Amino acid sequence: MRRSLLVNSTDGFGLGAGFEVVHYPKDAPYQFVQQREFEVQGFRITNMTPHPVSETPSQDLETGINQLATIGRLLDHPELARVYVYICYYGPVTRPEIKAALEIPKTIVYDHVETLETLGIVTLAGERPVEVTAEPVRITTDGTVVTPTILHAVALQEVDEDISYFVERHGVGKLAAAVRQAGLHYAGQITQRMAADPLEISTGEAVSIILALKPALAVGREYDPYFDVIFPEIADDIEFEGEFDVSTPRPNTD
Numbered sequence: 001m002r003r004s005l006l007v008n009s010t011d012g013f014g015l016g017a018g019f020e021v022v023h024y025p026k027d028a029p030y031q032f033v034q035q036r037e038f039e040v041q042g043f044r045i046t047n048m049t050p051h052p053v054s055e056t057p058s059q060d061l062e063t064g065i066n067q068l069a070t071i072g073r074l075l076d077h078p079e080l081a082r083v084y085v086y087i088c089y090y091g092p093v094t095r096p097e098i099k100a101a102l103e104i105p106k107t108i109v110y111d112h113v114e115t116l117e118t119l120g121i122v123t124l125a126g127e128r129p130v131e132v133t134a135e136p137v138r139i140t141t142d143g144t145v146v147t148p149t150i151l152h153a154v155a156l157q158e159v160d161e162d163i164s165y166f167v168e169r170h171g172v173g174k175l176a177a178a179v180r181q182a183g184l185h186y187a188g189q190i191t192q193r194m195a196a197d198p199l200e201i202s203t204g205e206a207v208s209i210i211l212a213l214k215p216a217l218a219v220g221r222e223y224d225p226y227f228d229v230i231f232p233e234i235a236d237d238i239e240f241e242g243e244f245d246v247s248t249p250r251p252n253t254d
Contacts, residue, residue, distance in 0.1 A: 074154070087133065088134040149216055153216040162212040166178070166208070193207060
């Protein structure tokens with residue numbers, strides 16, 4: 001069965017039957033099987049699909065919570081997210097290929113792949129060399145969509161000091177908002193400096209983070225199947241010159 005974290009309460013995937021990460025009126029005449037909100041690394045996951053408790057199997061609740069935890073794990077561990085995004089974009093790949101591309105020690109690569117397999121978001125197949133593949137994730141949290149592009153931005157903390165500093169100061173939620181502003185910039189709709197006000201950061205920080213996020217958007221535009229969900233009106237207008245890769249940060253030239 002195809003694995004995915006696509007949030008859709010009608011297709012059988014994602015958070016499982018009974019879950020939908022969207023707002024729902026508080027006075028709705030339904031019983032909810034669990035609390036209305038979850039906090040996942042700066043994202044607010046709000047309201048599950050309303051169903052009578054008797055109609056919501058306990059295994060669906062367990063599945064939904066586990067998948068929320070998976071997203072939190074990736075958002076909280078940049079190196080793990082980096083391995084996941086590389087597999088997602090370039091898979092099927094072998095673990096030696098991941099090691100060579102990301103310049104991560106062999107033992108760490110094996111540990112991360114094992115963790116991702118346990119989380120249920122990568123699949124191993126074949127024998128010597130074992131090939132690893134990953135399904136692209138998509139989850140909507142309080143109006144922000146988390147897709148491989150967002151996870152790539154999170155992963156860049158491992159190789160880009162500006163992004164690491166930004167997350168340390170402002171958190172992952174603000175980084176996701178910065179991805180949106182970067183998209184507007186690279187679509188030609190705003191300048192780097194104009195991103196400062198909506199992000200409530202200094203002009204210098206805005207310029208730095210917009211430049212630092214360039215690889216995430218450039219690679220995401222090519223490989224993320226949900227790129228147009230993040231940028232529904234401007235995805236086709238976002239353009240870049242030159243080649244970008246998940247394994248490296250932004251080029252030295254602008």
